[in-house]
Amino acid sequence: AQSVTQPDIHITVSEGASLELRCNYSYGATPYLFWYVQSPGQGLQLLLKYFSGDTLVQGIKGFEAEFKRSQSSFNLRKPSVHWSDAAEYFCAVGARGSSNTGKLIFGQGTTLQVKP
Amino acid sequence: DTAVSQTPKYLVTQMGNDKSIKCEQNLGHDTMYWYKQDSKKFLKIMFSYNNKELIINETVPNRFSPKSPDKAHLNLHINSLELGDSAVYFCASSPHTGNTIYFGEGSWLTVV
Numbered sequence: 001a002q003s004v005t006q007p008d009i010h011i012t013v014s015e016g017a018s019l020e021l022r023c024n025y026s027y028g029a030t031p032y033l034f035w036y037v038q039s040p041g042q043g044l045q046l047l048l049k050y051f052s053g054d055t056l057v058q059g060i061k062g063f064e065a066e067f068k069r070s071q072s073s074f075n076l077r078k079p080s081v082h083w084s085d086a087a088e089y090f091c092a093v094g095a096r097g098s099s100n101t102g103k104l105i106f107g108q109g110t111t112l113q114v115k116p
Numbered sequence: 117d118t119a120v121s122q123t124p125k126y127l128v129t130q131m132g133n134d135k136s137i138k139c140e141q142n143l144g145h146d147t148m149y150w151y152k153q154d155s156k157k158f159l160k161i162m163f164s165y166n167n168k169e170l171i172i173n174e175t176v177p178n179r180f181s182p183k184s185p186d187k188a189h190l191n192l193h194i195n196s197l198e199l200g201d202s203a204v205y206f207c208a209s210s211p212h213t214g215n216t217i218y219f220g221e222g223s224w225l226t227v228v
Contacts, residue, residue: 036219044159044206044219088157094217101172102147102213106159 002027004091006107013081014115021076021110023091031093033074034104035065038088047089050074061085086114119143120220122207128226129197136193137223139207146212147171148190150182153204153222162205165190166213197227 003026013019025031033050048059055067065076074091091107122139129135141148149172150162164172165184179195194201207220 034216038157043221044208046216046218049216090159092159102149102164102166102210102215102217103161103172103174104151104159104217109157109159 002031002093002105004093004105004107006089006091006110008110009108010111010113012113012115015083016080019076019078019081019085019112021089021091021112023074023076023107025072025074025091025093027072027093027095029096030069031095033065033067034092034094035059035063035074035076036090036092037061038090038109040087044090047076081112081114083114083116086112088112120207120209120218122205122220122223124223125221126224126226128228131197131199131227133197134193134195135197135225136191137205137207137225138189138191139220140189141207141209141218141220142188143209143211143218144188145209145218146187147210147215148184148187149208149210149217150190150192151206151208151219153206155203159206163190163192164213171213194225199227201225202227 005024035047036044050067089110092104094104120141147166149164153159162176163182168184181193184190204222208217210217
């Protein structure tokens with residue numbers, strides 16, 4: 001079955017420290033990959049996406065993610081976290097080609113807390 | 117201008133009532149969606165429409181009825197509300213299926 005796993009439910013980092021949020025997926029083929037962020041009481045904002053090409057993708061707010069086919073992973077990173085990055089982060093996958101209905105399958109989310 | 121807008125943002129209502137959530141996108145997209153986020157923040161698709169045609173219905177109870185009067189609008193009507201319907205409902209759109217999906221701000225529904 002198709003699934004997305006974010007192993008870390010809750011992460012706390014100090015402001016200025018580096019961050020890595022993990023995402024693993026189970027899919028029949030390489031899917032489209034996304035990271036979304038949800039600030040408290042807000043909607044979902046797209047951080048970045050991977051469709052093809054360079055496996056290291058850059059996103060907004062200084063985030064990047066690396067697609068590793070061999071590990072079925074798409075981990076999100078940021079070199080220096082800001083207090084405003086405290087939010088819920090969701091990894092999601094979507095099908096390619098003729099299977100593509102636009103449906104996204106989401107992970108359960110990782111809550112990021114930033115210490116001053 | 118908000119790209120995907122939904123109203124109301126907050127809704128508190130009693131069990132058994134019927135309510136609607138409206139959604140509009142001004143991005144010129146062909147495909148629109150409704151996603152539900154439960155109390156554990158798990159997100160799951162409910163419906164999608166492409167050019168006003170229903171293409172995904174994820175075994176949602178038939179108390180939930182989407183309506184797409186045109187490709188810029190996708191409304192969600194819920195009959196006979198139950199406590200378990202309390203959730204955040206997100207409207208979203210994409211240029212077509214298989215492209216990046218853009219979400220609205222969400223509608224927080226509380227059934228009491």
